Amino acid sequence: MTSKCFSCAGEYPDIDGPTHRYMTSTPGCWAIYGEVLAREYSDSGYYQVHRLTVDAYAVQHPGSTDRQSIHSVGVHLIRLCLFLEHGLTPEKANEAMLNAAKHKDEFVWLEPPASKGVITAADIIKANNVEEHKAAVWKWAEAAWNAWSQHHATIRSWM
Numbered sequence: 001m002t003s004k005c006f007s008c009a010g011e012y013p014d015i016d017g018p019t020h021r022y023m024t025s026t027p028g029c030w031a032i033y034g035e036v037l038a039r040e041y042s043d044s045g046y047y048q049v050h051r052l053t054v055d056a057y058a059v060q061h062p063g064s065t066d067r068q069s070i071h072s073v074g075v076h077l078i079r080l081c082l083f084l085e086h087g088l089t090p091e092k093a094n095e096a097m098l099n100a101a102k103h104k105d106e107f108v109w110l111e112p113p114a115s116k117g118v119i120t121a122a123d124i125i126k127a128n129n130v131e132e133h134k135a136a137v138w139k140w141a142e143a144a145w146n147a148w149s150q151h152h153a154t155i156r157s158w159m
Helices: 027-042 052-058 067-084 089-103 128-146 151-159
Strands: 001-004 010-014
Touching: 010 027, 027 052, 052 067, 052 089, 052 128, 067 089, 067 128, 067 151
Parallel strands: none
Antiparallel strands: 001 010
C-alpha cells in the first residue's frame, strides 16, 4: 500500500517510522529520501548531484513558521537559485549559500506553493543508473525551484 506525502504529494510506501524533526513528511517519504541519500553517499557518481537532492527535498518539505524551518527553506532556495540561475559549481554554490546564511535572521516565512513540484524523491529512487539519477535530480531541482517562483525576487534579495 502507498500513501501520498502531505508535503510533496509524492506516492510512498504506507509505513510507520521516523520523520525529520522540522522538514515534515510522511514516514514513507522520509524513508525513500534516506534511500536516495544512501545511494548518493555510496558512489561518487551519484554524489555529484547530492546538494541538489538535499535542496529539492528541503524546499518540498518546508515545515512550519518556526525560525529553523524559515532558515532551512531560505538557504536551500538560495542554493537552488545559485545552481540553476547562476550555474555555480557545487562548491561555489555552497560557499555562497553559507555566506548568505550569515544573514538568515533577516529571512521571513515564505508561503509555500500549493504544488511544490511534480517530481519527488519517489521519482528519483526509480533511476536505474548514475546517469538516470543525475538527470532526474536536475529535473527535480528545477521543478522544486520553479514551484517557488512567486518568491524568486525575495530569494534573490537574500543573496
